[in-house]
Amino acid sequence: MYRKTEAHIDLGAIRSNFALACSLAPHSKCIAVIKANAYGHGMLRVAEAMQDVAKAFAVATIEEALELRNAGINNALLVLQGVTTSTACKVAASNNLSLVVHSPEQIESLIEARVSPKVWLKIDSGMHRLGLAPGDVANACKRLDAGGIKVQVACTHFACADALDSDATRQQLQSFNAATAGLGLPRSAANSAAVLGWPESHADWIRPGYMLYGSSPFRVDVEAARKLQAAMTLQSEIIAIRTVPAGDSVGYGARWTAERPSIIGTVAIGYADGYPRHAPNGTPTQVNGRPAPLAGTVSMDAITIDLTEHADAAIGDRVELWGPDIAVNEVAAAAGTIGYQLLSGVSSRVPRIYS
Ligand SMILES: Cc1ncc(COP(=O)(O)O)c(C=O)c1O
Numbered sequence: 001m002y003r004k005t006e007a008h009i010d011l012g013a014i015r016s017n018f019a020l021a022c023s024l025a026p027h028s029k030c031i032a033v034i035k036a037n038a039y040g041h042g043m044l045r046v047a048e049a050m051q052d053v054a055k056a057f058a059v060a061t062i063e064e065a066l067e068l069r070n071a072g073i074n075n076a077l078l079v080l081q082g083v084t085t086s087t088a089c090k091v092a093a094s095n096n097l098s099l100v101v102h103s104p105e106q107i108e109s110l111i112e113a114r115v116s117p118k119v120w121l122k123i124d125s126g127m128h129r130l131g132l133a134p135g136d137v138a139n140a141c142k143r144l145d146a147g148g149i150k151v152q153v154a155c156t157h158f159a160c161a162d163a164l165d166s167d168a169t170r171q172q173l174q175s176f177n178a179a180t181a182g183l184g185l186p187r188s189a190a191n192s193a194a195v196l197g198w199p200e201s202h203a204d205w206i207r208p209g210y211m212l213y214g215s216s217p218f219r220v221d222v223e224a225a226r227k228l229q230a231a232m233t234l235q236s237e238i239i240a241i242r243t244v245p246a247g248d249s250v251g252y253g254a255r256w257t258a259e260r261p262s263i264i265g266t267v268a269i270g271y272a273d274g275y276p277r278h279a280p281n282g283t284p285t286q287v288n289g290r291p292a293p294l295a296g297t298v299s300m301d302a303i304t305i306d307l308t309e310h311a312d313a314a315i316g317d318r319v320e321l322w323g324p325d326i327a328v329n330e331v332a333a334a335a336g337t338i339g340y341q342l343l344s345g346v347s348s349r350v351p352r353i354y355s
Pocket of ligand 1: 192207217
């Protein structure tokens with residue numbers, strides 16, 4: 001590649017974050033969530049790097065699961081949204097995929113397909129996005145049983161596990177435990193925030209995603225999350241430097257105005273690469289280990305940064321947008337979004353470089 005805009009992916013960091021998740025839930029099995037291109041880190045490379053340690057991988061769609069199978073990944077694979085047609089049920093069964101079943105319609109598709117892939121039955125314990133109502137679980141199990149379909153795991157998903165002071169997770173857990181009592185099924189509830197902050201939710205299978213990539217799902221400091229290692233460093237280079245007199249403005253909409261004679265660096269990354277379009281003036285970047293705040297509107301292919309405190313900055317200098325030195329959560333907070341969106345939104349124009 002000639003343009004030096006790259007996402008460096010540290011696969012060792014992902015393995016170490018996975019080991020941390022496992023050590024926090026020593027009595028649970030761990031299914032590594034690698035949907036959405038492994039949150040932007042490259043699904044196949046991440047799966048290959050983890051296939052000897054992860055008992056299973058979770059993806060959102062059957063297409064993602066088939067991509068893994070076609071690439072020779074033989075680990076158990078769970079499709080978190082399941083499928084909606086009996087044709088897709090057949091494809092899932094013939095590729096040995098496990099399917100989340102979250103609706104009566106999906107149960108009927110499975111029965112119509114006359115196949116019996118492994119099924120994780122999803123229960124809506126209060127998030128009201130996907131899952132059977134607790135009162136419908138017993139009938140759903142009977143219907144599946146009559147169709148010769150074996151439920152492997154009962155699962156649910158938390159809406160507020162990242163809010164440690166909220167009672168919502170406790171209530172969801174209560175509802176889930178009540179709905180699954182007596183079913184005799186293994187259970188799964190915990191996403192990253194619950195792995196780190198709600199040990200009582202760990203149950204038989206934990207399902208961490210975001211933490212595997214090295215960022216905390218919390219907005220506050222949580223001790224268990226301090227050991228996470230950022231797996232992605234998004235970096236680029238300075239491609240132009242100019243002086244701007246006090247009072248002059250920079251970039252689209254003239255949204256940054258120099259309060260003093262300033263030095264502005266232009267960096268070869270923009271929103272078409274996945275850098276957030278809404279990042280405001282002052283969003284942190286780093287040049288040669290020192291802060292160089294964003295100055296001006298993010299363009300499609302470039303950003304401008306304030307290098308006034310960098311007398312030594314030169315064209316070609318490396319700029320870190322996020323990574324070990326700038327938490328992606330910090331950039332996300334400045335831009336009014338979450339790190340999940342920034343990581344998974346790094347576009348295909350940005351080469352991933354693995355180590
Ligand atoms: C059903 C399900 N389980 C687990 C996860 C992993 O969540 P997190 O990335 O917060 O760990 C997700 C992610 O959205 C999910 O949808």
